[in-house]
Amino acid sequence: MNKNSNWRVVTLISICFIIYLILSIFSFAFDFKWEPFEKVNLITDVFDKNKKSEIVKEDLQKNNPENSKSNSKNLVQDFELYKKPNFITNFYKGDSVTALTEFAEKLHQLKTSKKGKIRIAYFGDSMIEGDLLTQTLRKLLQKEFGGYGxxxxxxxxxxxxxxxxxxxxxxxxxxxxxxxxxxxxxxxxxxxxxxxxxxxxxxxxxxxxxxxxxxxxxxxxxxxxxxxxxxxxxxxxxxxxxxxxxxxxxxxxxxxxxxxxxxxxxxxxxxxxNGIILDNFSFRGITGVEFRKIDEDFLKAVQKANHYDLIVMQYGVNLLFRPNDTDYSYYTKNMTPVLEKFISAFPKTDILLVSSADRAFRYNGEYQTAKGLPNLLETQARLAYDHHLAFFNLFETMGGENSIVDWASQKPPLANKDYVHPNGKGADILAEKLFHAIMNDYNNYKPKTETTP
The missing domain is CATH 2.60.120.1360 (Jelly Rolls)
Known part of the structure; x- marks a missing residue:
């Protein structure tokens, strides 16, 4: 074999090696699966095949609010916690887990020093129109932690x-x-x-x-x-x-x-x-996806002008506009970029997703909970779970299936006969339940200044 032939062989082998190395790196970096790479991957001896998953897991743990009481424990996630009434969850199991850790720390500082403002943005649709629910929640929080206005x-x-x-x-x-x-x-x-x-x-x-x-x-x-x-x-x-x-x-x-x-x-x-400032941001008929019309730089400017320590989003009943709808995958698609934008614009702010309340339609001559409500609740909870946000099940908290029918039938009634909206008395009850859930979450919190034994 002459020198030119030897050179061509070396060149061919070198090119093949480089191509295979590049593909091996892509296979590792992007979880690209192909049987030859499963058997022989050129970088598996350089990188631990479990290293990537460990890095991802570590990153998620850093971005997940964990109660300082439980830092030394191996917290276990449980998606089914979204079904629990009267409870704010970040989907970690345990009796002493705090879901709203940033907010709880600021509440502790305010409670201790009596100085500073804690600002809450409470977003919703007609369920909170006219300051319903939020007026009572504001009053209770200000009574507990100070503030007025x-x-x-x-x-x-x-x-x-x-x-x-x-x-x-x-x-x-x-x-x-x-x-x-x-x-x-x-x-x-x-x-x-x-x-x-x-x-x-x-x-x-x-x-x-x-x-x-x-x-x-x-x-x-x-x-x-x-x-x-x-x-x-x-x-x-x-x-x-x-x-x-x-x-x-x-x-x-x-x-x-x-x-x-x-x-x-x-x-x-x-x-x-000083104290608690709770802003009501109600807009009739929306689902939350409308925030796509506000860009991230504008949201950052909002935060710079008026720093929010907790953002609450209560939506859902306007997704239940047809009695037989059960698929809400489109909502996940449309709401995901909205949540990602808020998370990026408010990086040190806790975000709490409050689920849809009960809504009823007439089926076979009588009003019953909307057929799609269980699927909608799971969809909303999954949005919170996937984005590491806190979640509060308003539907189960008000009594679950057919609760809106029961509320409208009580004397005096707690809901209107449209079987959608709690009235003032009903909204006050929901506010009190949410306040007690916030307080339970806060009471689980161990201040950063305290050391864990």
Whole structure:
């Protein structure tokens, strides 16, 4: 064999080796399965075949909130925990596991120091419209941990007359919301307002407070200004979202007028200097997927302007709009990018998914729980499980199957005859149950300052 032939053989072997090495690396890195690689993989002697799964497992453990009491234990996950009523779960088994660890630590700090704010964003549909459920939850949390004030109010509200905790009377605003085609980057309330409008805002949750901070929440001002109770105030911020203190006194109401037609206005807020601030973000008819219209940078700007320590998402009944639907895989597909965006934009914030409550349709002449509700609950729980979020089963907490029918039939009733919405009394009961679940979760928490024996 001549030298040229030898060189061609060496070259061919070298090329084949390089190709096989590259394919072996891809097989290892991306779990690509092919029988020759299972028998002979060129990098199995370099890397432990179990190393990748160990790395993934370690990464998941780091990203999963674990109760500091249980750090030394091997926690076991159990998806079936989602079926448990009156219980916030992160799907880890154990009587002393805390699901909302970041939130619990902040509650502990507030309880100890009496200083600082804990801000909660509670998202939902018509189930919490008019501050239903959230008004009682806010009251209970503020009584336990301190604070007062109704929190966020939109610039304009169609339920201003229905809501008992606040009054919003406004006119002259141009409104953009989730339902508008092509709308983008409304506030997390689902609304944005512009124009030379005016409004009157009142916090009805407090009377003669020692001091009450009043904030305006708005977008890029570009030198805009407003009239606040007869005084002209220049808007200072030019971020995507800005929060500007308007006054800090014992007044519980004020009037506002826009002098800037181009500035986007989002809402106002009544807050104590310390304690719990719980914002109600209700939007009738939505399922949560509408947040795809708000990009991640905007969400990060929200967090920068008003830092949220807990995000609650309560959706579901609007997915049950046809009585015989049972497949909600489309919801998983549409909601997954929304949750991923929130997780990325609020990295140090606990997120709690609250399931659908009961909803009934007429089957064979009588109202019964929607056929698809068990599948929807499992779908919602799976979203929480797969994204390492906390979960609260509202359906089981209110009594499970046919509970909405029972609630509507009681005297006095706890739900409306539409067999969808709990009324004020029913919403108060659900708020109390959620509060006790939060307290149980908090009471399991062991502060970071304490050492584990």
């Amino acid at each position: 109704v929190g966020f109010l939109p610039i304009h509200s169609k339920v201003g007359g229905f809501r008992q905790t606040a009054s919003v009377k406004s006119s002259g605003w141009e409104t953009t919301n989730f339902m508008d085609k092509g709308a983008k980057n409304m506030y997390i309330s689902g609304f944005s307002f512009s124009g030379l409008g005016n409004g009157s805002f009142t916090d009805k949750t407090v009377t003669a407070p020692p001091s009450l901070q009043k904030f305006l929440i708005y977008g890029e001002s570009n030198g805009g200004n407003i009239n606040y109770d007869g005084t002209s105030i220049s808007l200072q911020g030019n971020d995507l979202v800005n929060s500007q203190l308007l006054s800090n006194n014992n007044a519980t109401s004020f009037e506002l007028k826009s002098n800037s037609a181009t500035t986007p206005f989002y809402g106002v807020s009544f807050e104590s200097e």
